[in-house]
Amino acid sequence: MKFSRVQYISASLVAGLMSAGVALAYDDSAPADSYSSPKADSHPLANHPKPKDWIFFGANLGGTNVSPQASLLEADKSGTQFDLKVLYSHFWNDWVLDLGAGYLINNVKGTDSFSRNWRVKTKAGFAEVSPRYRLNENWQLGLVLNGLFGTDVSFDQNESVDTQVFAVAIGPRINYEWGDDTGRWRLGAHVMTDLNVENRSVLWYMADIQYGFPISSSARPHEPVEQTPEPAPAPEPSPDPLTTTPVPQNPIARVEAPKFAETVGTGTVRIYLPEAILRFKTARSDLRPGSYAILSKVSEYLTH
Structure with a gap:
């Protein structure tokens, strides 16, 4: 046909x-x-197929x-x-x-x-x-x-x-x-x-x-490529609150009180009269009036 x-x-x-x-x-x-x-x-x-060009x-x-x-x-x-x-x-x-x-x-x-x-x-x-x-x-x-x-x-x-x-x-x-x-x-x-x-x-x-x-990749040009978001950075640890650490104080030197008198034997007392108590007049051998008053009180104390 x-x-x-x-x-x-x-x-x-x-x-x-x-x-x-x-x-x-x-x-x-x-x-x-x-x-x-x-x-x-x-x-x-x-x-x-996913690829579009062959x-x-x-x-x-x-x-x-x-x-x-x-x-x-x-x-x-x-x-x-x-x-x-x-x-x-x-x-x-x-x-x-x-x-x-x-x-x-x-x-x-x-x-x-x-x-x-x-x-x-x-x-x-x-x-x-x-x-x-x-x-x-x-x-x-x-x-x-x-x-x-x-x-x-x-x-x-x-x-x-x-x-x-x-x-x-x-x-x-x-x-x-x-x-x-x-x-x-x-x-x-x-x-x-x-x-x-x-x-x-x-x-x-x-x-x-x-x-x-x-002859082409599997992803089409118009396809949005999904991106995995990066993990958020971990928060930095907050600084520890300031603690008040007691500052050691410098040891204070112990100052002994000046000795004015001490017993050195039976019935014997030694008396210290420093320069601060017995003060002489300038360029002279006699005491100042204030020093006489101190010696007078010491003598009065020792006689009792």
Whole structure:
């Protein structure tokens, strides 16, 4: 059963609209208050994966059908195609986008109305763009767009005509992805039809396998980084109240009272009359009047 190019393009657009419809349905099914939280981590896919930028290495293997217009009198051809590619992937909460490039080898063959066998081999580079909606942590549904470039990407069996150096193909894609924040695997499938191959309709149906690793850190730039507050410094111990320590006083030298008299034997008393008591007149040998009065009292005391 053959389909026209318009039918394939329509099917691709329908698949894209279905993907957008599923996205809207998914968003509408979320509770109303789920949008009131300012934190992106409230989304179920916010941390799946945590790194948002990845590099994937992949390979495609599948089949190709080339259907020329009836006026060309060419054979319908079919065959295989093998691709190698490198993709940059960026993850959002609901979407993932692939941008990359690769190299393809295509081999198709067929028999025309004159029973002649034809084989066409095409080698070309290609650029790939693939936006997909994330149905959940594993499943993704979206579109894939390939731009083929090379010396001849017209899939023409006649080498004498002018060649075509650029062609565009588009179609729906489904991926199943699993892994962790250090590495992820993808298995996928897609169907594409050309948009500008002259006088021919080309159909691709491909299986896909990829493996990727992150090229960005796990923490998103807009995420506030929680910092553990440093413990408050322990209060310094208050100084002990000053205690009054009695200051030892210097010992006071004990001054003995001056001796005025002492007993030196039986019935004998020695009397000391210092200069303070017996004072003589200046430059004279007679006592002052005050000293006479003192001696008079001492004599009176001794006579009793």
